[in-house]
Amino acid sequence: MGSKLLGQASHLEGVSDTEIVLGTSAAFRGPSRGLGIELYRGSMAYFSHINEQGGLFGRNIVLKLYDDGYQPDPAVTNTTRLMVEDDVFALFGYVGTPTVTRVLPLLKKFQDRKFMLMFPFTGAQPQREFPYGDFAFNLRASYRQETEGLVDNFVGIGRDRIGVFYQADAYGRSGWEGVRNALAKYNLNIVGEATYRRGTKFTSNLRDQVEILKASQPKAIVCIGAYAACAAFLRDAIDRELQVPIANVSFVGSENLLKLIDDSQENSGDYTKFLVNSQVVPSYTDDTLPGVVEYDSFMEQYAPEVPVEFDDEQYATFDRSFVSLEGFLNAKLMTEILRRVGPSPTRADLESAVFSINEFDLGIGESVSFSANRRQGLDRVYYTVVQDGVFVPLRDWKGSFT
Amino acid sequence: MKITKLFQKTVFGIIALFGLIGISTSVLSINAVDSHLFREYESNSKGNARTIANSSVDIILNRDLSTLQSLIDQFVGNEGISYIYITNESGEFLAHTFVPGIPQSIIDSDVTKTDTVQRTIRGMGDFVEVASPILAGVAGAVHIGMDLKSVSMKIQAAIGAQVYLIAIVFFIGIFAAIWFVNFASKPIEMLQSYAVDLAKHEPVDQEKYRKLLERKDEAGDLARLYQYFSTVSDPNKLGEPSGTPSA
Numbered sequence: 001m002g003s004k005l006l007g008q009a010s011h012l013e014g015v016s017d018t019e020i021v022l023g024t025s026a027a028f029r030g031p032s033r034g035l036g037i038e039l040y041r042g043s044m045a046y047f048s049h050i051n052e053q054g055g056l057f058g059r060n061i062v063l064k065l066y067d068d069g070y071q072p073d074p075a076v077t078n079t080t081r082l083m084v085e086d087d088v089f090a091l092f093g094y095v096g097t098p099t100v101t102r103v104l105p106l107l108k109k110f111q112d113r114k115f116m117l118m119f120p121f122t123g124a125q126p127q128r129e130f131p132y133g134d135f136a137f138n139l140r141a142s143y144r145q146e147t148e149g150l151v152d153n154f155v156g157i158g159r160d161r162i163g164v165f166y167q168a169d170a171y172g173r174s175g176w177e178g179v180r181n182a183l184a185k186y187n188l189n190i191v192g193e194a195t196y197r198r199g200t201k202f203t204s205n206l207r208d209q210v211e212i213l214k215a216s217q218p219k220a221i222v223c224i225g226a227y228a229a230c231a232a233f234l235r236d237a238i239d240r241e242l243q244v245p246i247a248n249v250s251f252v253g254s255e256n257l258l259k260l261i262d263d264s265q266e267n268s269g270d271y272t273k274f275l276v277n278s279q280v281v282p283s284y285t286d287d288t289l290p291g292v293v294e295y296d297s298f299m300e301q302y303a304p305e306v307p308v309e310f311d312d313e314q315y316a317t318f319d320r321s322f323v324s325l326e327g328f329l330n331a332k333l334m335t336e337i338l339r340r341v342g343p344s345p346t347r348a349d350l351e352s353a354v355f356s357i358n359e360f361d362l363g364i365g366e367s368v369s370f371s372a373n374r375r376q377g378l379d380r381v382y383y384t385v386v387q388d389g390v391f392v393p394l395r396d397w398k399g400s401f402t
Numbered sequence: 403m404k405i406t407k408l409f410q411k412t413v414f415g416i417i418a419l420f421g422l423i424g425i426s427t428s429v430l431s432i433n434a435v436d437s438h439l440f441r442e443y444e445s446n447s448k449g450n451a452r453t454i455a456n457s458s459v460d461i462i463l464n465r466d467l468s469t470l471q472s473l474i475d476q477f478v479g480n481e482g483i484s485y486i487y488i489t490n491e492s493g494e495f496l497a498h499t500f501v502p503g504i505p506q507s508i509i510d511s512d513v514t515k516t517d518t519v520q521r522t523i524r525g526m527g528d529f530v531e532v533a534s535p536i537l538a539g540v541a542g543a544v545h546i547g548m549d550l551k552s553v554s555m556k557i558q559a560a561i562g563a564q565v566y567l568i569a570i571v572f573f574i575g576i577f578a579a580i581w582f583v584n585f586a587s588k589p590i591e592m593l594q595s596y597a598v599d600l601a602k603h604e605p606v607d608q609e610k611y612r613k614l615l616e617r618k619d620e621a622g623d624l625a626r627l628y629q630y631f632s633t634v635s636d637p638n639k640l641g642e643p644s645g646t647p648s649a
Contacts, residue, residue, distance in 0.1 A: 072472075101472045124468050168501050173471035194503045208502040 014089030020059045023082030026095035027070035028310035031228045034256035042327025044304035057343040075099035091117045097124040097171030107135035114347035119330040124174040138376040140280040146249045147178030149381040154220040163192040163218035167225045175224025192216025200229040206236045220245045227253040231260040245401045250280045255321040272386035279382040284320040291363025295328045409583045416579040424572040431564045439557045451534035454544045471497040484549040489513045490542040589621035600632040
C-alpha cells in the first residue's frame with residue numbers, strides 16, 4: 001500500500017516505475033533549429049548510454065520534447081503544458097534567452113510544485129539572478145563572462161574600438177550589456193551598434209547593419225546572435241570590406257555558422273580568417289580530456305538522430321559540435337544529480353541534490369560545484385578560430401589579429 | 403415603383419432631408435472619431451509608457467537589461483506602437499526595438515525630455531512619440547513611438563465603418579420613405595381612376611373599386627361622395643335623386 005501510494009505520488013512528478021521524464025521546449029524547427037537539435041543529440045548520447053545500462057534505479061531517462069521555434073510565446077505555452085499536463089520531473093535542455101526569460105515567471109508561479117530549470121542553453125543573467133535565480137541551475141559560463149573575455153582580449157591587443165551586432169531581443173541585449181560593462185572597465189564605450197530581427201535567415205541582406213557599423217570605424221565587432229544571421233553578417237561584412245575581427249559568443253552554434261559560410265562561398269577561408277568564437281565548453285577535438293573522449297565515443301556509439309517528430313530530413317546533423325558537447329555535459333551532470341536524488345525521486349529533493357555536487361569532475365579539466373550561493377557550474381571561456389575548416393583553440397590573439 | 407406627381411416633391415424633400423442628416427452626422431462623426439481615437443491612441447501609448455516606466459524601476463536598478471528588453475518587446479506592435487526605447491538619466495540607450503539601428507534623428511534629439519513630439523524618421527515614416535519618466539526622471543525615461551500612418555489607417559477604418567453605417571441607414575430611410583409615400587398615394591391613384599371612370603358616364607365596374615368604396619378613411623369618403631355625385635343629374639341640386647344615370 002505504502003509503495004503503491006509512493007508510486008502514485010512519484011508518478012505525479014514525472015516519475016514512474018520505468019521512467020523519469022524531463023521536459024524540453026527548444027527550437028527544433030525554424031532558422032535556429034540547429035541549436036535545439038544538436039543540444040538534444042548531445043544529451044541523448046549520454047542518456048542513451050545510461051538507459052542502455054538499465055537506466056537509473058531501473059528507470060529510463062526520457063525527454064518530453066516540444067518545439068518553440070526559438071519564440072517566446074510557444075515556449076511559455078509548451079512550458080505550461082510540461083508543468084500542468086505532462087507533470088515532468090524537471091525542465092531540461094531549454095534553448096535561448098528570449099524564450100527562457102519569458103518562461104522564468106512560470107517557475108515562480110508554480111514554485112509550490114518545486115519545478116527547476118536545469119542547464120538552459122543561454123548565458124543570460126535573468127536565470128542567474130534575483131528574482132528567478134532560485135528556480136534555475138546553470139552549467140555554462142554566462143554571456144557576461146564570454147563578452148568580458150572577448151573585450152579583455154581585444155583591448156589587450158589594441159583593438160579598443162568595439163562595435164556590437166546583436167539580435168533585437170533579450171539575448172542580444174544581454175550580450176550588448178556584457179560588452180558595455182566590460183568596456184566600462186577601460187573607460188571605453190561601444191563605438192557602434194546594429195541589430196537584426198530574431199529569425200533572420202542566411203539569405204537575408206544585412207548590408208545596412210554592416211554600413212552602420214562600418215561608419216563607426218570599429219577595430220573589432222562582437223556579434224550576439226544565432227548562426228544564420230551571424231553568418232549572413234560575416235558574409236556581408238567581408239564583402240563590403242569591413243575587415244576586422246568578428247567575434248561570436250557560444251550560443252551562435254559555431255558549426256552551423258561555418259557550414260553556411262562553407263556551403264555558400266567559394267573561398268570560405270577569406271570569410272573565416274577574421275572569425276573568432278568564444279565557447280563555454282572545450283574543443284571537441286581535444287582528446288586529452290576524458291570527458292571529450294567519452295563524448296566522442298558515445299556520439300559514435302549511439303549516433304543520436306533528430307527527434308523523429310521534428311525530422312523533416314532537411315537538417316544535416318554534425319558528427320561533433322560544441323553545442324552537442326554542451327548537451328552531453330548537461331546530461332552527464334543531470335544524471336549524476338538524479339542519482340543523488342535517490343531511488344524515490346521527488347522534485348523537493350532536487351535542489352539539495354544539486355547542492356551536494358562539489359568538485360565534481362565532468363572530465364573537461366574544470367570541476368563543477370554548486371551551493372545556495374553558486375548556481376552556475378562552470379566559469380571557463382574558450383576562444384576558437386577556424387583552421388582548415390574546423391574550429392580550433394585560439395592560442396595567440398596578438399599573432400592572429402594584429 | 404411609380405410615385406404620384408403629388409408626392410414626388412415630398413419624396414425629393416425626404417431624400418434631401420435624409421441627405422442633410424446623413425452628411426452632417428458623418429461630418430460630426432468623422433471629427434469626433436478622428437479626435438477621440440487619436441487621443442485614445444495617444445493616451446493608451448502614454449499608459450503603456452507609464453506601465454513600462456513603473457515596471458522598469460527594479461529591473462534598471464538590478465541592472466538586468468535583458469529582462470528590460472524582454473519587457474518592451476512585448477509591447478511593440480500593440481495599438482499602433484512602432485518602437486520603444488528606454489534611456490537612462492544621462493541619455494544612454496538601455497534598451498530599444500530599432501532594427502537595423504537607432505535612427506540618427508533620435509540619437510541627435512534630447513532624449514531626456516518627456517514631451518510628446520512628432521518625428522519624421524528617415525526610412526521609417528512619421529511618428530508621434532510619447533514618453534514617461536522613470537522614478538520621476540532620475541532613472542531615465544521610456545519613449546514610445548506610434549506610427550502616424552498606422553494610427554490614421556485605423557482611424558480611417560473606424561470612420562469608414564461609421565460612414566458605412568450612416569450610408570446604409572440613409573438608403574434604407576429613402577427606400578422606406580418611397581415605399582410609405584407610394585403606400586399613401588395608392589388610394590389617391592385609385593380615387594383618381596374611379597373619378598375618371600365615373601366622368602366617362604359609362605357603366606363602372608363597381609367590383610374593381612369595391613375596396614376603395616369600403617375604405618373608412620378620407621379616400622373612401624371621397625369615393626363614396628363621387629359615387630353619389632354620379633347618381634344626381636344636377637350636382638347643384640343635391641338631395642334630388644334623378645333616378646338612374648343616363649346611359
